[in-house]
Amino acid sequence: MNFDALENYVTSTPLTWLILTMASFKIGIIIYEKTNKNTLLQPIIIAYIIIMSAILITGTSYKEYFDSVKIIHFFLGPATVALALPLFNNLKYIKSLFLPIVITLVVAGVFSIVIAVGLLWSLDANLQTILSMTTKSITAPIAIITSKQIGAIPSLAVGFVIITGIIGALLGTIIFKIVKIKHETSKGFALGLISHGIGTARAIEIGEKAAAFSALAMGLSGIFTAIFLPIMISFFK
Helix, strand or coil: CCHHHHHHHHHHCHHHHHHHHHHHHHHHHHHHHHCCCCHHHCHHHHHHHHHHHHHHHHCCCHHHHHHHCHHHHHCHHHHHHHCHHHHHHCHHHHHHCHHHHHHHHHHHHHHHHHHHHHHHHHCCCCHHHHHHHCCCCCCHHHHHHHHHHCCCCHHHHHHHHHHHHHHHHHHHHHHHHHCCCCCHHHHHHHHHHHHHHHHHHHHHHHCHHHHHHHHHHHHHHHHHHHHHHHHHHHHHC
């Protein structure tokens, strides 16, 4: 048997990467549940490790992998829209907190971008890398579009999005305990604002109110960044 030909066929077939991605996440869920939902063993982290290992071992480029799993990327949109259900169920409560929500969104959104830019600037990073970091706290589909508009590198922007989401999901619960945050709404809004989809997945485990406010924060943060970030970048240019 020609093993080289077999390996080349398997690694070059789009369906292989699609199956691997879905299987990796399923393995992540199993491990997460078996370890009593250990924060350090989030399903997305396990899946990320498995997929990255496979990509590195086979020498597959990110573009080849992304092209193979585009259907998953396509369904990110409908999946995000589905988060409107907990929002609808908590609409009255959300309306009562309209002003605090707007203030938190603007202050935290601006601070998140400023701290990211300041950190990379202090490390003498190039302009494209800095710009790619500015979209780290919005969901991947919006980050890709926005990064193109501001002259950043979309693939790098997505990398920052994933890393930010994982770190937020990992450290969020720990930080909530340290600063003694008890309200589900505050936890959810913070996770959605900083850690987008991955943070929202963690918020769903906390409760319905946390899920609703996380989805709200993720949506508003994406809109806020997509509208005002290109304007600010063009102003400074």
